[in-house]
Amino acid sequence: MNPFELEAAVKAAADGDASAFAQLIEAERTQMLRVAGYYVRNHIDAEDAVQEAICRAFTALPTLREPKYFRTWLTRIVINTSMSLLERSRKTIPTGGAEAEYLTASHKDTDGTLDLLQAVSALPPKVRRVILLKYMHDLRLKDIAELLELPLGTVKTYQNKGLNLLRTYYREEIEERRRAVEPIAADSAAWEGKDMESELSEMLHRSRERAKTLFENQSAVASAELKPFIEDVFRHGDQVRELLFIWTKPGTEIGISVTLSPDGDLIDYSVDMELYTEQEKCLHLPPEELFAIGERFVRDHYPDAPDQFSALEIEDRGDRVFFSCSQYASGMPLPRSGFWIDLHRSGFVTAFKYFGSKPEPVMPDHILTPEELLEEVAKDLSMKLYFMRLHESVHSQGDDRLHLVYMPQPYLINRPAVPESGESKKNAQAKDDYDPCAGANEPILEVLRRNEPGVPADPETLLESLGISEAEYEVLREVDMGSERGVVYRRREAVPAAEAVDSTDPYTLYRYMQARNEETVKVRFDRDSGRISSFIDFREETGILQLDDRACLEIALNLLHTADPFVFPHLRLNLEEEEDKETEQPSRQNAGFNFSVCKDSVPGFSHHVSVSVNRTTGRINHYMSADLGMEELEKLSLVPSLPLEEAKRRLIAALEPRLIWELDYSDDRSGDGHYMLRYKLVERESGLSVRMIEAHTGQIVTDNF
Known part of the structure; x- marks a missing residue:
């Protein structure tokens, strides 16, 4: 992805386009894993750190002022999440010097890694399958969803559930290893890091002078x-x-x-x-x-x-x-x-x-013809109605307004050019039966029965309820994001550890992000209405409470009703299956809840709400609004003018498969990936990627880059 494609994709993703964000992550995933792996030292933890970084990046992307700095910004997030994970699991032995961050993990930690398969084997079967496919076979979540014939949302739930269970499994063991390692930490670090420190110092000095000469x-x-x-x-x-x-x-x-x-x-x-x-x-x-x-x-x-x-x-x-x-x-x-x-x-x-230069890939002996591929696409394709905002910066037909669209299922992603057969073909053709509007409505109705209809809370009042008061917190910095205003708060008496270090040495990326983000709360405000659109709490706080999911859900629902009472009645709580509920561990510090926005059984695409509650303090530590104006939604007709079958026919008629080489990272331990031959599905006339079709006008909707 060249700089201009990158900037366009970043702007689109910042405006809420999930497909653009997915393209960015796909392009940067190898580098993210490389950076995370450098810090956490094993594949499972690196994936864990990257997944957390992706969630943070998706929420915080609109705060990025200059799209051209996306890669550095994303790398900083990966470093931050990696080091946070590392600190929680005590897998480094600090020596006090900058080089401590480059030391390998303690030998004792290797024993824990050998125990991983036993921990995974104890997971519930559905959860275990997702964890193995994701972290042992390096498959993307979309691929896992197709492989297991499950909705993508369910796969994400299983992934989060599995990771939380694994963290719980290792918590006591990590604490025991930490206590055992502490008495010999200094000697061990000095012995293991001696040669590495000398070699690294020499390499840094040599490279520093080379880089300095270049820019001078x-x-x-x-x-x-x-x-x-x-x-x-x-x-x-x-x-x-x-x-x-x-x-x-x-x-x-x-x-x-x-x-x-x-x-x-x-x-x-x-x-x-x-x-x-x-x-x-x-x-x-x-x-x-x-x-x-x-x-x-x-x-x-x-x-x-x-x-x-x-x-x-x-x-x-x-x-x-x-x-x-x-x-x-x-x-x-x-x-x-x-x-x-x-x-x-x-x-x-x-x-x-x-x-x-790269090793030249070999052209397969037999590939599908464009006509054969289109036959497969037509056979597999179904269409689902969504309402979504077509952003002008993302779609050639965009006008920054809400539209009713037919979204192809499965999505029109690049298809393998080599014929598939047997079980792999069956799995590749699996439909996504996930219905965002099938979530629970009763918790929302219960809150509505107890409360009178209201108006959104005043932003200052809402901030107070989130634990941010003017008396205790100061504005650290503000960011102009066009339609939104980003504000970073920090407790007035807080002195982050990274800032307390008296050193004139350059930062590492982690130390820089630690100094910038530690003990902060980041809030986005809609510039026109002043309402809070997102809230992220980076404070490390632990209280005395032991809230279960029901208590946390009540806190989350009260926030949502206060923050946006107009959207609230249209929310549907995405429930986990009963089998998953039995595996929940109350010891997890945070309880997360995701809500779909639905009207007349039509869901919003990329319009959802998420809330996370700290079980020990009862505070909200993450909130992301639906980014949706209800007045605009009320005016949009959710009855399609174009029949479903006609929409499918027009979509297929507009498609033209074009061969491309695509990087694939499955089963690739080098981190560099290997090339696979695929078909990219584009519009015949423009050559742009096809995404959906407008359900009223019948217009094909494409990317504009």
């Missing part, structure tokens, strides 16, 4: 008086893969980022345009001069790269020009191969990314 060659940047801000090392297993260096102007986050390989080769480079003066940015060089500048930059680092890959592809992006080269196999580009470079019109390089 950029004259305008060299005069900016930048200071070291972040230094970090990323591993895959025991092998150092990348070294990150970030310099910024003191007191700001404006600066330059350089990522190197252990051998000093440039992997990633980006510079904030704010470092350049308006005079420096006012030039407007012709494309041929920009081409020459870009080629010279690439050859300075990889002399043969412009000749090794395909001819440069050029995209004119207004004040920037984007050049890319990819490796091709059988006439099709390989994702994440070659390189790209982004140049400002004035002639300076704003970003560069090098992927290099």
Whole structure:
């Protein structure tokens, strides 16, 4: 995904487009696992950290001010969740130095890992299947849902249930190991880390000087008086893969980022345009001069790269020009191969990314023809009604208004180009029978019987009920997010541990995020109405209560009725199956509840509500609204003008399968993935990915990028 595709996808995801967010996560998943694996040291915990990071990122994405910083922002979240998980399970032995974060886990921890299969075997059968497929076979949740013929929501429930049970299983064992390890921690750390510390220190010094030389060659940047801000090392297993260096102007986050390989080769480079003066940015060089500048930059680092890959592809992006080269196999580009470079019109390089060459995949002996694939799609396809907002930034037909749409089931994701047979074909064709409107309505009705119809609570009053008072909390920072305003609060007397460290050394990504997020509460306000649209509590608090699910649900429902009484009657609580309820462990600190929004048995797509309650304090630690205006929904006709069968016929007629190479990470322990041949389903005329069909006008809805 090049920078422009990335920015467009980030904006779309921030506006609530779940498919765009899924594409972002799919593109970044390998890097996320690599970063998480570097900290937590095993595949299960890395997946756990990444899943938690994905949830946090989905909720917090609208707070990201600059889409171009998405990758760094996402990496910070992964580091934060990884280190939080690591701290909870006590899998590192701190020595007090920065290098402590790079030490391997204690030998005692290996014994716990060997016990993992026994813990998994004790899980309920349905939960165990999902955990094994997800974490042992590295399948995506969508693939698991199709494989087991289960709704995606049920698979997510099983996943969360399994992880919570595993955490409970290990809690006592971890505490015992922590007490056993503490007396010998210092000696063990010194013995295990001696050689690693020396080697790492030398590598950091060498790479730091190399990175510094690189950015000092950029004259305008060299005069900016930048200071070291972040230094970090990323591993895959025991092998150092990348070294990150970030310099910024003191007191700001404006600066330059350089990522190197252990051998000093440039992997990633980006510079904030704010470092350049308006005079420096006012030039407007012709494309041929920009081409020459870009080629010279690439050859300075990889002399043969412009000749090794395909001819440069050029995209004119207004004040920037984007050049890319990819490796091709059988006439099709390989994702994440070659390189790209982004140049400002004035002639300076704003970003560069090098992927290099990849092992060329082998074309299968037999592949489906486009006609055969369309026959399979038509045979498997069903349509479901949803209402959703078609964002102008996401969909070519978008107008930022609510629409009634027919959503294809299964979704029109890329299909394998190789014929499938037997059980794999049956599983691949499984339908999603999940009905978001089948959730429980009785808890909502019970609250409505006890309360008079009301209006949304005043934001200040709602904040008070969430534990944020002006007397105790201060505003740490504010972020302008267009239609929303993001505010970060922190308790006035709180001094985060990371800030208490008196050090002039650069941050690691974890220490930076610790200093930035520790003991904070992040709130998003709708700019027009002032209402709270999301609430995330990063405070680590434990109380004396022992609330069960029923008590926590009551707290969650009271919040929802107070926060948005107009949407409240349309909520449906997504219930777990009875079998799952029997496996619940009250010792889990948080109880989470998810609600679908439904009207006249039609669910909202990407319009849902989630709440999480701390069992020991009774406080809400997470809330995400439906992002839905009821007045607009009331005006939308939920009776389709287009018959279902006609909608299906039009959708199939508009599809054109196109062969592509796609990266697949299943059963790939290197973290780099391997290529599979797939069909991408696009609209015949535009070549854009087809998503759905408007149920009133019959218009095909596509992505706009």
